Amino acid sequence: MLSEMVKKYRKEEYDLNCAESIMYAANEEYDLNLSKQTLKTMSGFGGGMATGDVCGVISGAVGVIGIMFTEISGHKSPIVGEITREFIKRFNESLRFIKCIDLKKEYIDIKRCTLMIEKGAEILEAIILERKTIST
Numbered sequence: 001m002l003s004e005m006v007k008k009y010r011k012e013e014y015d016l017n018c019a020e021s022i023m024y025a026a027n028e029e030y031d032l033n034l035s036k037q038t039l040k041t042m043s044g045f046g047g048g049m050a051t052g053d054v055c056g057v058i059s060g061a062v063g064v065i066g067i068m069f070t071e072i073s074g075h076k077s078p079i080v081g082e083i084t085r086e087f088i089k090r091f092n093e094s095l096r097f098i099k100c101i102d103l104k105k106e107y108i109d110i111k112r113c114t115l116m117i118e119k120g121a122e123i124l125e126a127i128i129l130e131r132k133t134i135s136t
Helices: 002-008 018-029 036-052 056-069 078-095 100-106 111-135
Strands: none
Touching: 002 018, 002 111, 018 036, 018 056, 018 111, 036 056, 036 100, 056 078, 056 111, 078 111, 100 111
16 A cells, blocks of 8 residues: 555655655555656655745655556646646645645644655545546
8 A cells, every 4th residue: 555655665764755755655556667767856846846835745646646647748648637636636635735834834743744745645545546446
């Protein structure tokens, strides 16, 4: 389960930011076979792209959605936008914010964004399971 796998990548030995944690966990959980080079693309998204803007968990999840549900390109895969909107809606409903700076203010007592990462993984996992059920 993605929600369990993400806990592995939160350990100090990995030292990953929130976006990286989601991508690494999804890579392993869903056998995405992403290269180290591809995984590195998430490095700049932690901390709301280092500005406190959109939470890195959202960025990581959107990256996973793109990898898993894009056929050829974004314009030729309208489902990607639909799934992205659904993820952000559920994340916002669950945690009341999507900006890193707001999330950190609200959940400051949670070590290194663990709550946001685990909730994001749970939401992403649910959406992936729903979509796989629909497509089979």
